[in-house]
Amino acid sequence: MQEQLDQLRTAFAEALEAATDTGALAAVHHRWLGAKGELRTLFGQMKQLPAEQRPAFGQAVNALRGDLEQAFFAKQESLRASVSADAIDLSRPGPRLHTGGLHPLAQVQDRIIEVFTSMGFTVNEGPEVETEYYNFDALNTPFWHPARRDSDSLYIEDGHMLRTETSPVQIRTMQKRRPPLRMIAPGRVYRNDKPDATHSPMFMQVEGLAVGHGLTFAELKGTLLEFYRRLFGRDTKLRFRPHFFPFTEPSAEVDVSCVFCRGAGCRVCKQSGWLEMGGSGMVDPEVLKEVAIDPEEYTGYAFGLGIERMAMLLYGVDDIRLFYENDLRFLRQF
């Protein structure tokens, strides 16, 4: 009987030694330690023994089983360790984590907000679906103004429309807050435009407004000059060209010295040395009256900037549509 146990121990040790992968190891377990394995068969033979020999035999088989299991688990561990040591190549680059990122327009908008808030402006928001009152009437834009045509603006129904600029937020803010106030209103606006390299039916704007005692065109110029210098560099220059907007009087278009050629003339600025940036002016007294602010007591200035325009200049992007196509090859560059 002892001989039988020794044979089993030897055979098991040899099979275990020969097993070099998990499949072979599982086969060893199945053959010797499994529910129908050789150890179990050995236990089954106990019945055939005389009663007085059974306890000693049982103990011997149990001891053997303990040894085999211990050897088996030791082998399993060493196999596992060697497999994982081979599988890990420490010289390989780690798995690439695809983290999200801010859209380039969101990054530029954040930068604009940062500069203006540092100059004491608050950030205000308003609805993208507006009434004609807030979008036009309150901003002194008469019913005959070309901007109100279907061909320029997107109407919904019942006097509602997609806002064509973020200026309505200025009206909403002035209805709630009394001067002095300094605010910017960043956000999406909509025009009935065909998309091309420089036009998109949806784009982003930042409108700014300041109302207080004795505000002048000089402060408007100083504010915009500081803003553009912080965005494009300290040597940036500013110039105003007379223009007309319904909600400001006087009004001016704002140009900055070309950020590419520094005013010398290049392809981007069409050799003029200047880039058109947006509109500005002193708030029309009619607009102040509309929100019950006395234009005899207070004056204000306002300006509007295109965020895409600024992003295109800052990043050297030549087609506005790239910002809205969501091509990851484009977006990952920011």
Ligand SMILES: [Zn+2]
């Ligand atoms: Zn230029």
